[in-house]
Amino acid sequence: MIHVIYGKDSYSMVRELLESMKPEKEWNKGSLIALKPNLVVSKPSDSGATTSPEVTRGVIEHFKDKGFSNLVIMESSWVGDSTEKAFKVCGYENLAREYNLDLFDLKKDKAVKKKGKSLTLSLCEKALEVDYLINLPVLKSHCQTRLTCALKNLKGLIPDREKRRFHDLGLHEPIAELNFLIKTSLIIVDAVIGDLTHEEGGNPVEMGRIIGGVDPVLIDSYAAELIGLDVEEIRYISMSKQLEIGNLFNKDTEVKEYRLDNYPEITLEPSPRVKRLARYIVEGGACSPCYGALIHALSRLEEKGNLGKIPDKIFIGRKFRDMKSTSPGIGLCTAKFSKNISGCPPKALDIVKYLEEHFVKNN
Numbered sequence: 001m002i003h004v005i006y007g008k009d010s011y012s013m014v015r016e017l018l019e020s021m022k023p024e025k026e027w028n029k030g031s032l033i034a035l036k037p038n039l040v041v042s043k044p045s046d047s048g049a050t051t052s053p054e055v056t057r058g059v060i061e062h063f064k065d066k067g068f069s070n071l072v073i074m075e076s077s078w079v080g081d082s083t084e085k086a087f088k089v090c091g092y093e094n095l096a097r098e099y100n101l102d103l104f105d106l107k108k109d110k111a112v113k114k115k116g117k118s119l120t121l122s123l124c125e126k127a128l129e130v131d132y133l134i135n136l137p138v139l140k141s142h143c144q145t146r147l148t149c150a151l152k153n154l155k156g157l158i159p160d161r162e163k164r165r166f167h168d169l170g171l172h173e174p175i176a177e178l179n180f181l182i183k184t185s186l187i188i189v190d191a192v193i194g195d196l197t198h199e200e201g202g203n204p205v206e207m208g209r210i211i212g213g214v215d216p217v218l219i220d221s222y223a224a225e226l227i228g229l230d231v232e233e234i235r236y237i238s239m240s241k242q243l244e245i246g247n248l249f250n251k252d253t254e255v256k257e258y259r260l261d262n263y264p265e266i267t268l269e270p271s272p273r274v275k276r277l278a279r280y281i282v283e284g285g286a287c288s289p290c291y292g293a294l295i296h297a298l299s300r301l302e303e304k305g306n307l308g309k310i311p312d313k314i315f316i317g318r319k320f321r322d323m324k325s326t327s328p329g330i331g332l333c334t335a336k337f338s339k340n341i342s343g344c345p346p347k348a349l350d351i352v353k354y355l356e357e358h359f360v361k362n363n
């Protein structure tokens with residue numbers, strides 16, 4: 001099952017989500033629990049690159065309230081950035097001080113070799129010592145692997161030298177093998193703000209939700225559709241499925257949604273790239289989960305060179321509820337439009353497929 005809560009108040013969203021999910025039900029109270037945010041670079045979470053400290057705060061307080069006191073935070077930023085700087089800039093130094101938690105910069109950790117199914121990987125020793133790993137990724141697009149979410153976030157648990165080797169190996173196979181060797185017990189995806197194009201942020205897009213689950217393959221295959229990607233495009237997901245790390249999202253997967261009456265508004269100032277895509281949008285009171293999906297969909301069409309083939313006016317938002325039009329309309333609010341992409345909010349992949357089917361094929 002996948003859990004999705006909508007909003008922008010990350011802390012209260014995480015608390016509500018975890019109260020419902022009850023991930024700790026069968027966990028031993030004295031266990032060592034590691035929280036692994038995505039602090040790939042030293043940029044605050046509104047850049048679209050890193051996990052909001054408010055997401056992590058929600059997780060810390062949930063587990064502390066349930067009687068778990070042995071919590072640590074661990075991460076290793078990408079090669080070329082300092083994890084210590086990222087801890088400071090991203091708000092984790094203060095968070096650790098406030099809750100008296102250890103912060104582990106895994107760049108300083110010892111490496112241990114472990115044999116996977118087909119590769120031997122070098123892993124950070126501390127990551128192997130924990131009883132439960134809580135993975136806190138950000139929903140982002142990635143220039144090489146297309147998506148970075150739960151499975152790829154474990155790359156912060158390997159030494160820098162191994163990160164370089166992962167790139168030499170083409171990323172997909174070692175990412176799947178890494179998830180074979182290190183098990184995740186809980187995943188909370190920060191999808192309040194993610195990035196449109198790169199893991200280092202810079203083109204932030206509001207997706208207005210937090211996603212919870214325990215299966216990284218399920219979470220990533222669902223996340224891929226949210227940002228307009230076919231799961232086949234991301235080979236490490238199918239490789240992870242083959243390694244029996246988890247199951248793919250499909251039409252029978254149960255998705256439990258919370259705060260459906262509380263979709264947040266758009267608040268971010270668009271980057272130049274987002275602004276360029278937004279020229280195709282006629283917006284009137286759109287919710288950010290819907291608008292974010294449309295921006296991702298337009299970005300996917302642009303990548304394929306198909307942006308020039310779609311109409312230059314796509315309507316989205318609550319103001320169009322009673323309007324009729326022959327222009328394309330996004331979501332339930334434009335249900336009276338003759339070319340309507342259903343959903344509330346729709347997934348970016350459904351928007352991409354509809355626009356390709358109705359406009360690109362005919363051009």
Ligand code: SF4
Pocket residue numbers: 263285286287289290291316317318330331332333334343344345346
């Ligand atoms: S369809 Fe309308 S109400 Fe639903 S998410 Fe989109 S803009 Fe919001």
